Amino acid sequence: MGKSGFITIVGKPNVGKSTLLNALVGEKIAITSPKVQTTRYRITGILNEDDNQFIFIDTPGMHKPSHSLGKQMDKAATEAMADVDCVLWVVDQPFKKSDEFILNRIKHEGLPTILVINKIDELEKKSDIDEIIISFMGKYEFDEIIPVSAKDKTHFVHLKNAILKHLYEGPQFYPEDYVTDQSKDARMAELIREKILYATEQEVPHSVAVMIETMKVNEELNTLDVDALIIVERDSQKGIIIGKNGEMLKKIGTQARKEINKIFDLKVHLTLWVKVKKDWRNDPQTVTRYGYGD
Numbered sequence: 001m002g003k004s005g006f007i008t009i010v011g012k013p014n015v016g017k018s019t020l021l022n023a024l025v026g027e028k029i030a031i032t033s034p035k036v037q038t039t040r041y042r043i044t045g046i047l048n049e050d051d052n053q054f055i056f057i058d059t060p061g062m063h064k065p066s067h068s069l070g071k072q073m074d075k076a077a078t079e080a081m082a083d084v085d086c087v088l089w090v091v092d093q094p095f096k097k098s099d100e101f102i103l104n105r106i107k108h109e110g111l112p113t114i115l116v117i118n119k120i121d122e123l124e125k126k127s128d129i130d131e132i133i134i135s136f137m138g139k140y141e142f143d144e145i146i147p148v149s150a151k152d153k154t155h156f157v158h159l160k161n162a163i164l165k166h167l168y169e170g171p172q173f174y175p176e177d178y179v180t181d182q183s184k185d186a187r188m189a190e191l192i193r194e195k196i197l198y199a200t201e202q203e204v205p206h207s208v209a210v211m212i213e214t215m216k217v218n219e220e221l222n223t224l225d226v227d228a229l230i231i232v233e234r235d236s237q238k239g240i241i242i243g244k245n246g247e248m249l250k251k252i253g254t255q256a257r258k259e260i261n262k263i264f265d266l267k268v269h270l271t272l273w274v275k276v277k278k279d280w281r282n283d284p285q286t287v288t289r290y291g292y293g294d
């Protein structure tokens with residue numbers, strides 16, 4: 001009988017948690033970007049392999065929260081560490097004082113934890129990996145310390161074998177064709193947000209939320225008509241997202257549509273709307289309504 005279980009992926013913002021999740025599952029489940037704090041809620045990605053089922057939980061990068069959205073993100077990451085079989089703590093640099101925040105939570109949960117050193121493709125010398133390993137030694141009784149590259153899928157067999165030791169024999173939790181707990185709406189909204197993260201700078205990416213308003217099958221054209229709402233915090237941000245003569249919005253729409261078509265094997269007709277909701281990230285109710293709350 002195969003094994004199955006839950007594995008939470010935690011770490012600071014931008015260390016490559018979502019890239020690792022996608023690479024392990026073999027499908028784009030979570031959006032990724034070079035901007036910090038891309039992931040805003042916990043996302044489950046499921047890998048079925050050789051009768052085993054790995055249920056990975058990707059979490060928002062842990063940081064000291066400064067607004068309601070940040071508090072919800074932090075809560076999502078912390079709660080995802082309860083009741084799991086194993087934790088992957090992803091890092092890409094030697095231990096710093098700022099890592100104590102996560103270390104203390106890991107110590108508090110006391111779960112089997114694998115330290116995953118990511119982005120080794122970017123390191124020039126083997127001694128750079130050693131430096132990271134040494135800096136984390138003695139901080140916690142890590143089950144294993146495994147250097148990987150989520151980008152190149154390096155040392156994945158070793159990583160999966162290390163995880164398997166903590167999973168349990170028994171029936172699988174999800175059907176074999178199930179890859180994520182996210183709804184189609186949520187995945188589409190996230191793909192649109194990803195294109196905005198790449199297209200905008202400074203505070204704009206962090207001020208954006210995306211919601212799918214309506215989704216209707218158009219039988220005449222054999223398309224799926226999707227209306228999505230992009231929410232920003234200020235009028236100036238609305239101007240940036242729309243761009244001169246609407247060019248920015250058009251670019252975001254085209255990129256999102258192409259990827260949605262590919263991932264869902266669909267023909268989508270996507271219409272984007274932009275709305276200002278002042279300081280929405282500071283309003284707990286709005287944060288929840290936009291899908292980032294409990």
Ligand SMILES: Nc1nc2c(ncn2[C@@H]2O[C@H](COP(=O)(O)OP(=O)(O)OP(=O)(O)O)[C@@H](O)[C@H]2O)c(=O)[nH]1
Binds near residue numbers: 031039
């Ligand atoms: N070179 C290299 N880049 C990587 C690797 N893994 C992730 N990245 C890049 O690092 C950046 C952040 O990746 P994400 O997967 O979004 O990071 P995250 O930890 O989920 O980020 P948050 O959502 O902010 O917590 C992206 O630009 C990725 O392409 C890797 O193994 N090698």
